[in-house]
Amino acid sequence: MKKGLFLVLLFALIFGLASCDQGETLRLYNWGEYIDDALVEAFEEETGIRVKQIAFDSNEVAITQIKGGNQYDLVIPSDYAIEQLALDELIIEINWSKVTTFNKDTDVADGLKSILDDVKNDAEDSFDLLKYSVPYFWGNVGILYNTETVDQADLDGWDTLLLSDTYNIAFYNSSRDAFMPALKATQASTINHPTVQEFNAAVSWLSTGLTADVSVITDEIFDAMLDPARYDIAVSYSGDANYLMSENDKLDFYVPEEGTNVWVDGFVIPVGANEDLSYAFINFMMDYDQAKQNTEYVGYSTPRKDVFEEMIAPGGSFVDYQSSYDVRINDNDEVYRYNENLKQQMDAKWQEILANKGFDQDEGLGTSTLIAIIGVGLLVVTSAVLGVIKKKKNQI
Amino acid sequence: MKKKSINLYQITFLILVFLFIYAPIISIAIFSFNEANSLTRWSGFTFDRYIELFTDRELFNWSNPRESIVFMTLWIAVASTFVSTVIGTLAAIALTQTKKIFRDITMTVNNIPIVSPEIITAVSLLVLFGAMQIAPSYNTMLLAHIAFSTPYVLITVYPKVKSLDPNIADAAYDLGASPLKALIKVILPQIKVAIIAGAAIAFTMSFDDFIISYFVAGSSGDKNISIYLYTNRLSPKPIINAFSTIILVIIGGKITYDYFKSGKKMEELE
Amino acid sequence: MQDLMQVAKKKRKLEHYLSIPYYLVLIILVVIPIFLMVVSSFQYDNQSGIFPISFTLNHYMDFLKATAFVRAMTSSLWIALATTVATLLIGYPLAYFITHMKARTQVTMLLLINAPMWINMLLRVRALEQIIRMFTPFLIDSFAGVVIGLVYIYLPFMVLPIYAVLSKIDPNLLESAADLGASKTKTLFKVIVPLSLSGVLSGILMVFLPAATTIIIPQYLAPSQNIYMIGTLIEKSIINNGRISYASAVAIVLSVVILGIVYYIKKLDKYKGVNSNEKEVY
Numbered sequence: 001m002k003k004g005l006f007l008v009l010l011f012a013l014i015f016g017l018a019s020c021d022q023g024e025t026l027r028l029y030n031w032g033e034y035i036d037d038a039l040v041e042a043f044e045e046e047t048g049i050r051v052k053q054i055a056f057d058s059n060e061v062a063i064t065q066i067k068g069g070n071q072y073d074l075v076i077p078s079d080y081a082i083e084q085l086a087l088d089e090l091i092i093e094i095n096w097s098k099v100t101t102f103n104k105d106t107d108v109a110d111g112l113k114s115i116l117d118d119v120k121n122d123a124e125d126s127f128d129l130l131k132y133s134v135p136y137f138w139g140n141v142g143i144l145y146n147t148e149t150v151d152q153a154d155l156d157g158w159d160t161l162l163l164s165d166t167y168n169i170a171f172y173n174s175s176r177d178a179f180m181p182a183l184k185a186t187q188a189s190t191i192n193h194p195t196v197q198e199f200n201a202a203v204s205w206l207s208t209g210l211t212a213d214v215s216v217i218t219d220e221i222f223d224a225m226l227d228p229a230r231y232d233i234a235v236s237y238s239g240d241a242n243y244l245m246s247e248n249d250k251l252d253f254y255v256p257e258e259g260t261n262v263w264v265d266g267f268v269i270p271v272g273a274n275e276d277l278s279y280a281f282i283n284f285m286m287d288y289d290q291a292k293q294n295t296e297y298v299g300y301s302t303p304r305k306d307v308f309e310e311m312i313a314p315g316g317s318f319v320d321y322q323s324s325y326d327v328r329i330n331d332n333d334e335v336y337r338y339n340e341n342l343k344q345q346m347d348a349k350w351q352e353i354l355a356n357k358g359f360d361q362d363e364g365l366g367t368s369t370l371i372a373i374i375g376v377g378l379l380v381v382t383s384a385v386l387g388v389i390k391k392k393k394n395q396i
Numbered sequence: 397m398k399k400k401s402i403n404l405y406q407i408t409f410l411i412l413v414f415l416f417i418y419a420p421i422i423s424i425a426i427f428s429f430n431e432a433n434s435l436t437r438w439s440g441f442t443f444d445r446y447i448e449l450f451t452d453r454e455l456f457n458w459s460n461p462r463e464s465i466v467f468m469t470l471w472i473a474v475a476s477t478f479v480s481t482v483i484g485t486l487a488a489i490a491l492t493q494t495k496k497i498f499r500d501i502t503m504t505v506n507n508i509p510i511v512s513p514e515i516i517t518a519v520s521l522l523v524l525f526g527a528m529q530i531a532p533s534y535n536t537m538l539l540a541h542i543a544f545s546t547p548y549v550l551i552t553v554y555p556k557v558k559s560l561d562p563n564i565a566d567a568a569y570d571l572g573a574s575p576l577k578a579l580i581k582v583i584l585p586q587i588k589v590a591i592i593a594g595a596a597i598a599f600t601m602s603f604d605d606f607i608i609s610y611f612v613a614g615s616s617g618d619k620n621i622s623i624y625l626y627t628n629r630l631s632p633k634p635i636i637n638a639f640s641t642i643i644l645v646i647i648g649g650k651i652t653y654d655y656f657k658s659g660k661k662m663e664e665l666e
Numbered sequence: 667m668q669d670l671m672q673v674a675k676k677k678r679k680l681e682h683y684l685s686i687p688y689y690l691v692l693i694i695l696v697v698i699p700i701f702l703m704v705v706s707s708f709q710y711d712n713q714s715g716i717f718p719i720s721f722t723l724n725h726y727m728d729f730l731k732a733t734a735f736v737r738a739m740t741s742s743l744w745i746a747l748a749t750t751v752a753t754l755l756i757g758y759p760l761a762y763f764i765t766h767m768k769a770r771t772q773v774t775m776l777l778l779i780n781a782p783m784w785i786n787m788l789l790r791v792r793a794l795e796q797i798i799r800m801f802t803p804f805l806i807d808s809f810a811g812v813v814i815g816l817v818y819i820y821l822p823f824m825v826l827p828i829y830a831v832l833s834k835i836d837p838n839l840l841e842s843a844a845d846l847g848a849s850k851t852k853t854l855f856k857v858i859v860p861l862s863l864s865g866v867l868s869g870i871l872m873v874f875l876p877a878a879t880t881i882i883i884p885q886y887l888a889p890s891q892n893i894y895m896i897g898t899l900i901e902k903s904i905i906n907n908g909r910i911s912y913a914s915a916v917a918i919v920l921s922v923v924i925l926g927i928v929y930y931i932k933k934l935d936k937y938k939g940v941n942s943n944e945k946e947v948y
Contacts, residue, residue: 420793487688
């Protein structure tokens with residue numbers, strides 16, 4: 001019996017140590033629910049390369065994990081994150097000669113092209129996203145709402161999110177997607193370089209808006225907005241809106257007049273990745289058929305011009321959702337840029353705002369907190385005093 | 397011992413408590429057979445979830461066990477238990493021969509990971525691996541598990557070693573046994589029970605560990621079962637219910653086994 | 667005679683070598699990490715390498731000046747206190763009743779209470795969340811909901827130490843109390859409770875600490891972030907924001923506070939050793 005157990009343990013250890021490497025593995029770090037798994041499986045069958053998918057739900061998490069030493073072969077972050085990763089030299093430049101199924105000069109959808117050009121031609125802060133990434137999906141951020149419960153008249157810019165007295169509201173749980181509506185609503189001149197006053201105004205706006213009955217979510221939205229929708233009003237990405245509107249026809253998408261954040265997500269190749277696998281996957285996904293299947297499944301706007309135009313043309317899958325699929329770029333729309341200082345401030349402040357959520361603003365520390373502090377203080381003091389007294393007693 | 401008759405209040409109290417404890421567990425089991433992909437709306441009885449569970453590539457990868465979460469969780473539990481039990485047992489034996497002052501200091505330091513809240517141990521290990529530039533992976537998870545299991549093994553085995561009759565070991569030496577032989581043939585058999593107890597504790601702590609594993613291996617893609625559950629908490633997946641029901645059945649089996657085994661013991665005593 | 671001395675010496679040497687791997691583990695994986703964590707808390711974030719290049723109190727100041735986070739810490743303590751009280755109120759009578767059962771039933775009861783601990787904690791919290799959403803959805807995102815979740819998970823940690831102590835009480839003591847004319851209630855409060863105090867304190871420590879530092883329960887039972895606990899802050903600072911030095915500072919403040927509380931609770935334990943079977947292992 002003893003020997004048997006020992007042998008089993010030994011066997012288990014050996015089997016565990018032996019690496020059963022059956023072919024290569026591509027480590028793909030991606031947003032949750034952001035790719036058609038059928039395509040991943042098709043890729044695996046066609047190439048024999050195993051794809052290991054790891055998910056993140058915000059760019060902040062993705063950057064932290066990449067910086068923290070996790071090695072991936074492909075990551076799909078957003079524009080400002082791509083900028084940061086490039087500046088921190090964590091990703092390599094794209095060798096476009098290896099990208100055979102997509103031509104960055106001719107195949108890019110018009111709306112996306114204008115976004116990319118704007119960033120590239122920015123007088124003060126130019127960055128060529130195409131140098132470091134292959135576009136994957138693009139879109140903007142807006143408000144997804146339930147047409148049956150929400151009165152159209154109440155849709156009043158980003159301030160709509162403040163109506164927690166009347167409606168069930170959901171914010172997105174990421175510092176950027178919380179601050180952008182706040183900065184726009186309080187009329188900051190730009191979301192990328194707010195002044196101290198503008199920033200504080202945004203913080204105030206958020207603190208007011210995030211009452212106890214407001215929800216703060218990320219992936220829950222996919223389940224929560226299906227019929228019957230748990231929220232009346234939710235901050236939503238355009239692609240998620242497409243998907244949810246096709247599943248629940250009571251929903252509609254609204255982009256506030258003050259402007260919003262337009263963004264593009266792209267494939268990036270981290271330093272140290274197995275590049276052959278990375279390019280193989282990129283080429284597979286950017287090909288006409290796969291790009292079409294992916295956009296139809298996920299709901300986000302594809303970067304491929306031919307597929308994009310097909311989708312919004314009569315007979316296309318998204319002809320009914322033109323307002324959210326064909327992203328209109330207004331003058332006030334901005335792309336987020338990398339700003340380390342601002343990022344740190346927003347990240348820290350966002351946690352503080354969340355911690356304050358549900359508490360009365362004017363309370364300050366609050367009675368219970370003060371009692372707790374005094375209580376713990378008293379405990380420490382009395383035990384110290386008693387300790388001293390006891391010692392004295394023993395000495396007598 | 398006086399047998400007290402239990403009154404009605406006590407019974408009600410007990411029933412309420414056990415209802416509280418077991419209601420969620422029973423609901424896990426029930427919804428594992430749910431037809432619909434939901435955890436609140438019941439639509440029909442099916443075994444589908446169980447089939448999905450065993451064919452799920454993330455959890456059970458039969459062709460490449462290293463990529464399978466369940467297998468890796470098991471492997472790390474086995475490996476860390478093995479290492480920590482060996483190290484802890486040897487240390488327990490050595491400590492009996494150490495001067496009191498060193499022993500006291502060691503015991504105090506040993507208790508630090510035991511009494512510390514897990515999150516603090518987790519942060520400290522994270523800082524360590526970061527400083528040593530070791531990337532998060534199953535390797536760091538394994539090291540972390542060894543780190544928190546070994547102290548538990550020590551405090552489980554040490555009391556038993558301490559209570560041994562030193563004369564027996566001396567007798568072995570007198571009879572010409574080498575120190576190694578004395579160790580294996582004399583000391584270890586006597587403390588076998590404590591070693592097994594320590595190993596059991598180490599295994600359970602490793603298999604179900606969440607906070608430390610999450611911080612230390614987090615988003616590297618190297619997940620154990622707990623991390624998998626946590627990262628999937630927003631998308632309801634009934635295969636998890638199926639998974640938990642299976643664990644429930646295994647636990648239930650163990651408990652019934654324990655029950656009958658202890659029942660036998662009781663009878664032997666009476 | 668000489669031979670035996672030699673063998674004894676050899677034995678001593680061997681046994682010292684035996685503890686080397688352990689001390690390696692202890693020093694590298696327990697002592698040094700704590701030391702590094704303290705050092706890290708005084709560094710600026712985003713620094714690489716082991717050697718401290720800077721010194722700053724920023725992290726501590728940022729934390730202590732942020733009323734939201736200080737409040738998060740104290741509310742965690744309140745939640746832990748409520749949980750401890752609740753588990754005590756439920757667990758003590760439970761342990762007490764069990765000690766009055768037949769021996770065989772006692773074993774069953776203990777197994778039944780113990781059993782859920784073998785199931786993964788996340789699964790249990792999830793299951794509880796489902797039940798709460800089904801029957802009492804207003805408890806989600808509330809102080810009470812989080813406390814109920816914590817009680818659900820940590821109840822066995824309170825029951826078992828109390829049971830262990832209660833079962834060791836010499837029944838003769840109770841008989842002599844009765845002989846001396848004490849009523850049942852008086853015996854309960856003047857004899858049983860004081861004798862079980864060490865078990866109660868054990869239980870309190872085993873419930874209070876994890877409850878105050880949990881990250882799982884609020885994420886499941888208060889997903890709208892209304893109940894923001896100190897564990898949540900540490901988790902988000904590390905996973906989302908990568909601010910490890912800041913998290914270290916918060917962790918250290920937390921440790922100091924908890925050490926204070928633990929120290930005080932241990933001082934209360936005057937009755938240790940009355941029940942002669944307790945050997946001090948620490």
